[in-house]
Amino acid sequence: MKSKIFLYLFIFAAMIALYQFVSANNMIKDKDKTIESLQTNVANLKDSLQASQLKALDLQYFSLENNDDALAYYDHLNLKDPSLYVSDKLLETNEKKGDNPLIPYEGMESDFKINKIKLLNHKWIVADFSDGKYWGELLLHYELKDDLGVDFTVIDHLLYTRSN
Known part of the structure; x- marks a missing residue:
């Protein structure tokens, strides 16, 4: 057992x-x-x-922030961020009553205002604008002067058409 x-x-x-x-x-x-x-x-x-x-x-290739040669144009101005400065100056054009004076179209739903900005280099800007329903783009030439004034010139523009 x-x-x-x-x-x-x-x-x-x-x-x-x-x-x-x-x-x-x-x-x-x-x-x-x-x-x-x-x-x-x-x-x-x-x-x-x-x-x-x-x-x-x-x-980032076409960007002022990453373009040392273009940034060298602004060394004498002692600006901390030239890209931000120019963008702010461009957005200030939105503050006027009515359409932005740089946009060669009249707003259809409301006033056309610049929304988005891309500084390509020390001379050119691509900007997006809209009135809330319709939108387009601008190619701008700009010049940042020694007195920190900025002149903007429209090189070309387009307005997207809605296709329903």
């Missing part, structure tokens, strides 16, 4: 050990799959981040 109890205990202990071995082995395989998946995700994220950084650099 004693030997049968030991035999049953031995078989029971062997089954528990086998269960633990199989269970641990399955857990290790699952963890390995998870690690491989995470490594693949990290590699994809690195590629995506690198692509985003390259795209951002490409978008």
Whole structure:
């Protein structure tokens, strides 16, 4: 009787050990799959981040802030941020009653005002304007003078037509 109890205990202990071995082995395989998946995700994220950084650099190519040659024109003026200064001066033209004087169209829904500004270099600006429903773009030439006055000249313009 004693030997049968030991035999049953031995078989029971062997089954528990086998269960633990199989269970641990399955857990290790699952963890390995998870690690491989995470490594693949990290590699994809690195590629995506690198692509985003390259795209951002490409978008900044035509920008006064990143153009040292164009910024050199303003060294003598001691402006901390010439781009912000010129943008503010352009937005000041919106403060007049009625349409912005630089926009050669009359507002249809309300007054045309400049919304978005992109300084390309030390001479040119691309600006977006809208009256709330209709919109267009301007290509402007500007000159920042020594007395910090800014002259704007419209080079070209367009108004998008709505197609319904």
